[in-house]
Amino acid sequence: MTESTYYTPTGGLPPQTTLLTDRAMFREAYAVIPRGTNSDIVTSQLPFWENTRLWVLARPLSGFATTFSQYMMELSPGGGSDRPESDPGAESVLFVTAGALHLVIEGAEHVLHAGGYAYVPPGADWSARNRSAEVVHFQWIRKRYQQVDGVARPDAFVTSDGDVEPVSMPGTDDRWRTTRFVDPTDLRHDMHVNVVTFEPGAVIPFAETHVMEHGLYVLEGKAVYRLNEDWVEVQEGDFLWLRAFCPQACYAGGPGRFRYLLYKDVNRHMSLDQPC
Template identity: 65%
Template sequence: MSQGSYFTPKGGHPGQDQLLTGRAVFTDAYAVLPQGTMMDITTSCLPGWHGMRMWVIARPLTGFAETFSQYIVELQPGGGSDTPESDAAAQGGIFDTEGTLELSLDGTTHVLTSGSFAYLPAGSNWALHNTSEATASFHWIRKRWQAAPGVAKPQAFVRNERDISPNVMPDTEGRWATTRFMDPDDMSHDMHVTIVTFLPGGVIPFAETHVMEHGLYVLEGKAVYRLNQDWVEVEAGDFMWLRAFCPQACYAGGPGPFRYLLYKDVNRHMPLTL
């Protein structure tokens, strides 16, 4: 099973001679942000950080996807923050796609390299810096942790994708697998982050329709993805953002693996009051 490269946006700005026709779309069920939307003009920064810029690719929207935010952060050499998170109720997941990062987490230092994932429980004391001489980039997924009776807060952990054996989906002859950063049986987690891999010709053979919200960032390859009633071509660097109950399926297009970083909300009662 492939554990290959991770597409990382570089920004820049399109020339005046470029056609403005593109693949970006926002509907009431899903959105697609193609890699070409991640230009210099669409970046922003955060207080308490230095040497950074980010693309916000998901944020809670009433009536759409309401549970999470997701950033792609570019960190220059020497850049970072000692106070990265301003919301004590927010848990986080960091996935390193390029470069080396130094993570201080509750008094322990971890070195993150390409493929590393760090889970940051709500209320953690953490800091993140790029101590190398090259630019680093990572995804930062944030969600407010939802407590449940008899359930303790999840423990922090750091893992690299390359050290995790993918779980092959049944009856797929190895064409569809998931690399799971969280243990699906651990009820303390109310969000899962995984890497989904399809080998050429692999498919989701039915229209998945479920309550979980999704963020899908394409790390590698290309596919035709079914979103609600539409078939959409996607490639490395594209982001798909799905509200609850948006039907989805896909055909992996080849010639290499099609892989994406997946977020979903799980393991909690549905709130009955707003």
């Protein structure tokens, strides 16, 4: 497989000479947050995290994401946390895009480099630290775990993009592949976070319309994405939110591969308590 590269934010501010034009969109069925909007003035901080800043890409909000939150994390040398999660019901996926993240889950130590992937179950004892001289960047996806009586909670695990064999989508001649870090038939998991790869010229040849909500962070390349009634240009570093049932398709029109980290909620009954 071709060696992977992953976009990481640089922060900073655009110059005063920059024109006020952008691809940022917030619609009823989708949102596009271009990488250029993630400047120094929109960073956030978290309790018990030192030498750390983050960009919030998604959060549960009326008219926006309903099932998850997603952060771009930046840990300076010595940064991190021994108390990273304040919600005991939250599960997490971490995906490293740059640097070396020192991760401890229930006493087991791991070092995750670019492409490293970790699943942290709810209630786990874990910590995340940058013990190197280089800045660490990772995507942090959080979801409130939906416990089901008679179904065990998932175990923590650590792997990497390069260690999981991608699955070719049927009839695509290996031009559209999905790297699945969790067995789709494992009903302990109520979310999947995968990496999707398109070779240049590959397409999603129909408008997908389904119950799963998506968060989509572009790791590499560029494409045009069909979102509801619109075709939108996207590139590495952009984030897309897609509401459940939002029609979606893709054409990878760039000179290189188009890859993204994809969140979706799975394997649970639809809530009948209130509409979202």
